[in-house]
Amino acid sequence: MSTxxxxxxxxxxxxxxxxxxxxxxxxxxxxxxxxxxVEIVERAKARIREAIQRGEISTFLEGxxxxxxxxxxVALVILGLLGExxxxxxxxxxxxxxxxxxxxGEDDDVLVRVAEEAFSWRLVKERTRMGSKLIDFCMPVxxxxxxxxxxxxxxxxxxxxxxxxxQVHLRRTEVARLIAEEVKNRVxxxxxxxxxxxxxxxxxxxxxxxxxxxxxxxxxKYLELPEEGVTSEDAYPPCIRKLLEDLRAGKSLPxxxxxxxxxxxxxxxxxxxxxxxxxxxxxDFDESKTRYQVEHIAGxxxxxxRYLPPSCETLKSFGLCVEEAGCGNxxxxxxxxxxxxxxxxATSGGTEPSKEAV
Amino acid sequence: MEAPSLLRKLFKQYYDxxxxxxxxxxxxxxxxxxxxxxxxxxxxRHKSFSSPEELLEYMRNSPPAHVxxxxxxxxxxxxxxxxxxxxxxxxxxxxxDADHIATPCKEEHDTWKCLDCGAEGRGMPPESCPNCASxxxxxxxxxxERCLEAAKAEVLKLIEEFLIPDFGVxxxxxxxxxxxxxxxxxxxxxxxxxxxxxxxxxxxADYVRGVGIVFEDHGFTRLGSTRVLLxxxxxxxxxxxxxxxxxYTVIDAIDMHAPVLYMPARDLNWLRENRxxxxxxxxxxxxxxxxxxxxxxxxxxxLLKAAVTQCACNIDERVTIDIKRLIRMxxxxxxxxxxxxxxxxxADLDSFKPLKDAIVFRKGYLxxxxxxxxxxxxxxxxxxxxxxxxVELPMAAAVYILARGAGEPVWR
Numbered sequence: 001m002s003t004x005x006x007x008x009x010x011x012x013x014x015x016x017x018x019x020x021x022x023x024x025x026x027x028x029x030x031x032x033x034x035x036x037x038v039e040i041v042e043r044a045k046a047r048i049r050e051a052i053q054r055g056e057i058s059t060f061l062e063g064x065x066x067x068x069x070x071x072x073x074v075a076l077v078i079l080g081l082l083g084e085x086x087x088x089x090x091x092x093x094x095x096x097x098x099x100x101x102x103x104x105g106e107d108d109d110v111l112v113r114v115a116e117e118a119f120s121w122r123l124v125k126e127r128t129r130m131g132s133k134l135i136d137f138c139m140p141v142x143x144x145x146x147x148x149x150x151x152x153x154x155x156x157x158x159x160x161x162x163x164x165x166x167q168v169h170l171r172r173t174e175v176a177r178l179i180a181e182e183v184k185n186r187v188x189x190x191x192x193x194x195x196x197x198x199x200x201x202x203x204x205x206x207x208x209x210x211x212x213x214x215x216x217x218x219x220x221k222y223l224e225l226p227e228e229g230v231t232s233e234d235a236y237p238p239c240i241r242k243l244l245e246d247l248r249a250g251k252s253l254p255x256x257x258x259x260x261x262x263x264x265x266x267x268x269x270x271x272x273x274x275x276x277x278x279x280x281x282x283x284d285f286d287e288s289k290t291r292y293q294v295e296h297i298a299g300x301x302x303x304x305x306r307y308l309p310p311s312c313e314t315l316k317s318f319g320l321c322v323e324e325a326g327c328g329n330x331x332x333x334x335x336x337x338x339x340x341x342x343x344x345x346a347t348s349g350g351t352e353p354s355k356e357a358v
Numbered sequence: 359m360e361a362p363s364l365l366r367k368l369f370k371q372y373y374d375x376x377x378x379x380x381x382x383x384x385x386x387x388x389x390x391x392x393x394x395x396x397x398x399x400x401x402x403r404h405k406s407f408s409s410p411e412e413l414l415e416y417m418r419n420s421p422p423a424h425v426x427x428x429x430x431x432x433x434x435x436x437x438x439x440x441x442x443x444x445x446x447x448x449x450x451x452x453x454x455d456a457d458h459i460a461t462p463c464k465e466e467h468d469t470w471k472c473l474d475c476g477a478e479g480r481g482m483p484p485e486s487c488p489n490c491a492s493x494x495x496x497x498x499x500x501x502x503e504r505c506l507e508a509a510k511a512e513v514l515k516l517i518e519e520f521l522i523p524d525f526g527v528x529x530x531x532x533x534x535x536x537x538x539x540x541x542x543x544x545x546x547x548x549x550x551x552x553x554x555x556x557x558x559x560x561x562x563a564d565y566v567r568g569v570g571i572v573f574e575d576h577g578f579t580r581l582g583s584t585r586v587l588l589x590x591x592x593x594x595x596x597x598x599x600x601x602x603x604x605x606y607t608v609i610d611a612i613d614m615h616a617p618v619l620y621m622p623a624r625d626l627n628w629l630r631e632n633r634x635x636x637x638x639x640x641x642x643x644x645x646x647x648x649x650x651x652x653x654x655x656x657x658x659x660x661l662l663k664a665a666v667t668q669c670a671c672n673i674d675e676r677v678t679i680d681i682k683r684l685i686r687m688x689x690x691x692x693x694x695x696x697x698x699x700x701x702x703x704x705a706d707l708d709s710f711k712p713l714k715d716a717i718v719f720r721k722g723y724l725x726x727x728x729x730x731x732x733x734x735x736x737x738x739x740x741x742x743x744x745x746x747x748x749v750e751l752p753m754a755a756a757v758y759i760l761a762r763g764a765g766e767p768v769w770r
Contacts, residue, residue, distance in 0.1 A: 131594075131598070132588075141526070142554060145554065145558040145562065146554060146558050154570055158562065159564050159570055160575035160597075163596045164523060165526045166524075292440075301441075
């Protein structure tokens, strides 16, 4: 394969060309045990490390391209074995950013090729006049909404796009963003499929896993929770206490309120049964539905991703923040909880705070 | 014999006369079927059948009041837990119901009653009782030609304004069904949409309903800091041209039945007085939107919103978004009307007359005691208004009144 093509594979290792190339090298995970491929493992770790530390991943085209290409599947295997949903998410977002930046610097044909090879998107270069502007691409409605529906920005709504003959017309920057988003989705799916790799490969990766786990927990500590799920309600932030009160009083919570409450409770260690029981006082309670949703949020179903509660900013925009309570500079309900608990333990003479430094 | 047993008997006669070809569906064995019966309240769910023949056999043995099938395709449609069914995909469905369209005739034939305080009213039932805010509202709704015509117009709009030009769906991929009561279901038989999740389907629903439109994304901009406005032309495609045409229609009808425009009288009068000039300005290429510079910013926005309402399609979005919906089975009978769920091709829709073409029970007469009905038309027969009367009616009208629970058979 030409250097140009191998560079393409290094930049877009999730494309068909790259997958075929990887298959043609005959590389398998079992090989990792031999120590011969230490460079690949190190590069894979570097990818993950960069994602942890900076939320970004660089693309190296100067060194051995094979190492660069193979480090991608190996990184996903490592993340799968780590089984840390938050880390997986952070990594997926970083990969998606990497791809978006690269795409913005490419020719139109490369965007079309990546979209086709990676997701079978029928992206077409078609210049359309939209008022005084020209738009360069279009793609089928169903493929567009399958990815774009998760965006919250109103400009991404189908109703705000130029749509006709089954095609959505998109600008170059939008196409790059959309491809990047789908990369994120696929990376997450792939990682969730790779949770069990057996045998020698696993053994040889074990020390690396421990190392990365330590680094990740050091870096992403702010979202970690105190040991032992001693859930003490009075340490809950005011917004969550308010939601609980309302729910217990039989008021119906808005969708976002339910989501915030459930994610919060799950993350502080309340078990699924208890959460479901809480909702049983709601007027429209349906146990099997509620259980399904709570389990989904807890990461026991579907995407296997455990959701975090929304940030204070989001809660504010949905009118769920109890602003007069004055939480100070806190930006996330879980941080409020963690600080409160820690403070309490410190005053009650607990030995907890030693965990802080890693 | 009371009304339910009589209806059950009649429905059995109908299913006895049907053939298995009346109940074919794409991917028949991957569907879940569900039934409501005449004699018990609960729904019989999680049924699956190996063939239309087997389904027909079931319906003959225990004639159902209502028959539904799942819009979804499942690995194991008969599994009792939704999770265990193994969702494989679902048809894209639109539901257009006269219940959701405000027609003036509803004041004449529909009534509602609050089950908590007893307050009553005419027309479309309110979401909650205006007297006591209770949500327990009982509706007494009736089929009527004008309501059904309004629903049909909405179906045509969906097809001709959205599905064909914007979504690129071809005529032969569209299947229309009269629901047997107050509306139509529209199925898009297109592989592309089958695997979409709810969120993605919401985008489709919002698109046809015009929900969440940002006018700036459709070419409406102000030139720099001036009040000069730019906008799309009438001939453009997608929502751009649609909003432009909507404004044109609203202005065109401003002296007649235009939608209510909430704006200061000064602005409204200006629109009225300059109707002709505005229409001409909008027809220019490029259109001269700057003519609206005289309007307050808020009034212009109001006008654009009215244009969207004018052009949007009134579907029940919940049905489109739901990927596990139960849908009425074509060629089955609707237990609350006795009418048939009729499949109609797009070409035949225009001439389809639901209150004639969906009638099954055409022979004979029945004597019944009518509790209370408004003026009704079923087939060629017009009856009512009636209250507490014994009358002898042609079968279709009698069945309709019995099925609505507004009468009881009288036996000599």
